[in-house]
Amino acid sequence: MKIAVCVKQVPDATAHKRIDPATRRLDRSGEGTLNATDVNAVEEALRLKEARGDGEVVVVSLGPPKAMESLRKALAMGADRAVLVADEGAAGSDLVATSYALAKALEREGADLVLFGQQSSDSDGAVLWAAVADRLRRPVVSQVAQLTVEDGRVTGKRQTEFGYDLIVAPLPAVIAVSDAINEPRYPSLKGIMGAKKKPADEVSLDELGVEPGRVGEAGSRTTVLALGPPPSRGDTVKLEDDGTAAEKIVDFLAERRLL
Amino acid sequence: MTTLVFLEHHDGELQKGSLGVLAKAVSLGGGDVAGVVLGRGAAEAAAQAGDVKVYACDDPALAAPLPQPRVDALAALVGQTGADTVLFAASVLAADVAAGLAARLDAGLNWDVTDLAVEDGELVAKRPALGDTVLVDVGWTGAPRLALVRSGTFDAPEASGTADVEPFTVQFEDFSTLAELVGHDQEASAGPSIEEADVIVAGGRGLGAPEGFKLCEELAQALGGAVGATRAVVDAGWYPYATQVGQTGKSVSPKLYIACGISGAIQHKVGMQGSGTIVAINKDPNAPIFDFADLGVVGDLHQIVPKLTELVRARRG
Numbered sequence: 001m002k003i004a005v006c007v008k009q010v011p012d013a014t015a016h017k018r019i020d021p022a023t024r025r026l027d028r029s030g031e032g033t034l035n036a037t038d039v040n041a042v043e044e045a046l047r048l049k050e051a052r053g054d055g056e057v058v059v060v061s062l063g064p065p066k067a068m069e070s071l072r073k074a075l076a077m078g079a080d081r082a083v084l085v086a087d088e089g090a091a092g093s094d095l096v097a098t099s100y101a102l103a104k105a106l107e108r109e110g111a112d113l114v115l116f117g118q119q120s121s122d123s124d125g126a127v128l129w130a131a132v133a134d135r136l137r138r139p140v141v142s143q144v145a146q147l148t149v150e151d152g153r154v155t156g157k158r159q160t161e162f163g164y165d166l167i168v169a170p171l172p173a174v175i176a177v178s179d180a181i182n183e184p185r186y187p188s189l190k191g192i193m194g195a196k197k198k199p200a201d202e203v204s205l206d207e208l209g210v211e212p213g214r215v216g217e218a219g220s221r222t223t224v225l226a227l228g229p230p231p232s233r234g235d236t237v238k239l240e241d242d243g244t245a246a247e248k249i250v251d252f253l254a255e256r257r258l259l
Numbered sequence: 260m261t262t263l264v265f266l267e268h269h270d271g272e273l274q275k276g277s278l279g280v281l282a283k284a285v286s287l288g289g290g291d292v293a294g295v296v297l298g299r300g301a302a303e304a305a306a307q308a309g310d311v312k313v314y315a316c317d318d319p320a321l322a323a324p325l326p327q328p329r330v331d332a333l334a335a336l337v338g339q340t341g342a343d344t345v346l347f348a349a350s351v352l353a354a355d356v357a358a359g360l361a362a363r364l365d366a367g368l369n370w371d372v373t374d375l376a377v378e379d380g381e382l383v384a385k386r387p388a389l390g391d392t393v394l395v396d397v398g399w400t401g402a403p404r405l406a407l408v409r410s411g412t413f414d415a416p417e418a419s420g421t422a423d424v425e426p427f428t429v430q431f432e433d434f435s436t437l438a439e440l441v442g443h444d445q446e447a448s449a450g451p452s453i454e455e456a457d458v459i460v461a462g463g464r465g466l467g468a469p470e471g472f473k474l475c476e477e478l479a480q481a482l483g484g485a486v487g488a489t490r491a492v493v494d495a496g497w498y499p500y501a502t503q504v505g506q507t508g509k510s511v512s513p514k515l516y517i518a519c520g521i522s523g524a525i526q527h528k529v530g531m532q533g534s535g536t537i538v539a540i541n542k543d544p545n546a547p548i549f550d551f552a553d554l555g556v557v558g559d560l561h562q563i564v565p566k567l568t569e570l571v572r573a574r575r576g
């Protein structure tokens with residue numbers, strides 16, 4: 001079985017995230033990291049492969065060339081191959097543009113199963129899989145907290161506003177996992193060394209047959225008009241525990257008459 | 260502007276979030292607004308929408324709450340009505356429908372929308388971005404324009420009048436009906452309801468293991484409160500679904516909410532931001548929850564919570 005995992009490089013959690021006022025795009029110049037919930041998707045793919053004893057796991061991403069550093073983490077965990085659609089022309093792509101280019105890259109891979117993470121930490125969309133599945137004309141199940149693959153069918157258990165659903169779909173299928181589906185492994189030293197030798201390909205939009213007008217700002221259908229001030233928020237009193245945090249919390253609650 | 264509003268229903272009842280978006284769409288003025296109800300009992304549910312036009316389709320392919328056949332239905336309806344705007348109240352189902360429709364129609368989708376307005380004849384949305392640290396005005400280039408409105412954004416007024424329900428039919432794509440719902444588990448609530456509690460001590464993945472919830476239970480007991488949980492720990496089977504706070508769980512507004520080992524994801528925040536006072540204990544100084552807590556304590560909950568429980572017990576006698 002061939003499994004493709006869609007992953008994204010996002011700004012590191014410790015970095016101050018900002019939108020560049022000139023381009024109105026997220027400033028991606030700082031340290032990048034593999035999006036946390038995509039690590040769950042990579043882990044799930046590896047477990048499926050290991051349980052079957054055969055198959056291939058390929059990570060697929062759309063992003064700037066430096067995103068390859070983050071894809072290497074997936075390779076170090078055990079993924080077999082990385083494909084990065086790195087093309088200046090794709091910068092600034094919104095949902096329709098990203099899903100178009102990503103679907104083209106996935107079509108080329110022809111995987112039996114395409115996995116997504118729960119959400120990218122820089123877009124908070126939690127939507128990309130549904131757009132990609134529509135372009136690939138494949139069934140999709142999202143928010144999957146438990147996944148089984150058997151007899152050419154996937155079964156996913158997932159939470160909605162009304163409890164848990166159990167959904168079955170035939171392969172090939174698109175599945176987005178919940179961040180609770182597994183506890184991802186850490187790459188071993190051997191894995192990290194081995195990752196350097198694994199195939200990691202950069203592909204251009206041209207190679208994928210993506211017309212320039214369909215990606216980047218030209219291919220996007222949403223725009224950022226203006227950056228406003230941050231939404232109002234209360235004043236947070238923040239303190240570091242020096243061994244007396246419990247006392248300080250009690251004092252705070254007493255002051256607010258909450259005890 | 261011709262606007263369609265996706266009206267989600269469950270057990271025959273239209274969801275308040277959808278009705279809130281419908282009311283907002285009507286209040287924008289300057290065009291036609293119609294609702295869309297899909298699935299079993301669509302026509303009966305549609306009748307609750309109040310004094311508007313509602314398109315309804317109850318084709319058996321729409322019986323289960325799955326997104327892809329709904330993309331087909333909405334795409335067909337956009338074609339028939341020439342709608343230039345389609346609005347959704349965020350939900351697990353609606354998000355997948357909206358994104359599928361965006362791809363199908365090559366239409367722009369803005370999500371996490373917390374306000375909508377018409378400025379100079381153009382629809383403009385507001386959305387908080389980057390973990391709610393910046394508010395951006397977003398728009399669309401071309402039509403139709405799709406938007407997913409953040410949970411709990413617009414209040415639903417009492418519906419008055421009867422809807423003008425118009426049935427329609429859909430041709431489904433071959434791949435749209437491949438996924439199949441084979442089971443549903445409501446998980447009846449047990450224990451004290453968190454919705455009525457004055458104090459909630461909530462736990463997340465930072466508790467480390469299911470046993471970690473003992474710390475929350477003891478503190479909750481000392482404070483006379485109830486225990487809440489995040490989806491991550493409910494999905495992992497550590498704690499029951501009935502205690503979950505957030506978009507797909509309960510919305511709560513206790514006087515005091517103590518978050519232990521919770522990162523503060525937006526889907527959690529929307530269920531508890533109405534709390535009177537929020538105290539967060541998290542070992543990561545960059546955790547988003549510190550952006551909206553009243554008191555944020557950076558530290559190890561395993562050290563802090565037991566001490567806190569003891570001190571509260573001593574004080575309350």
Ligand SMILES: Cc1cc2nc3c(=O)[nH]c(=O)nc-3n(C[C@H](O)[C@H](O)[C@H](O)COP(=O)(O)OP(=O)(O)OC[C@H]3O[C@@H](n4cnc5c(N)ncnc54)[C@H](O)[C@@H]3O)c2cc1C
Binds near residue numbers: 143466505523540561
């Ligand atoms: C459509 C959709 C709907 C969703 N609905 C909901 C919902 O209803 N409710 C909900 O909660 N989530 C919901 N989510 C999931 C949400 O996005 C987050 O994934 C989830 O809230 C994270 O849970 P968490 O905070 O427990 O875990 P994490 O995000 O993993 O955070 C754990 C935190 O614990 C801290 N920590 C670790 N160890 C310690 C320690 N020893 N002491 C102190 N702190 C520690 C860490 O620093 C971290 O910040 C939804 C997601 C989607 C996509």
Ligand SMILES: Nc1ncnc2c1ncn2[C@@H]1O[C@H](COP(=O)(O)O)[C@@H](O)[C@H]1O
Binds near residue numbers: 038115117118125126
């Ligand atoms: N640029 C990208 N390249 C590849 N996969 C992506 C990209 N952006 C998002 N994804 C995947 O889509 C999921 C949902 O992303 P989003 O809808 O942006 O929250 C992520 O968890 C990733 O698995």
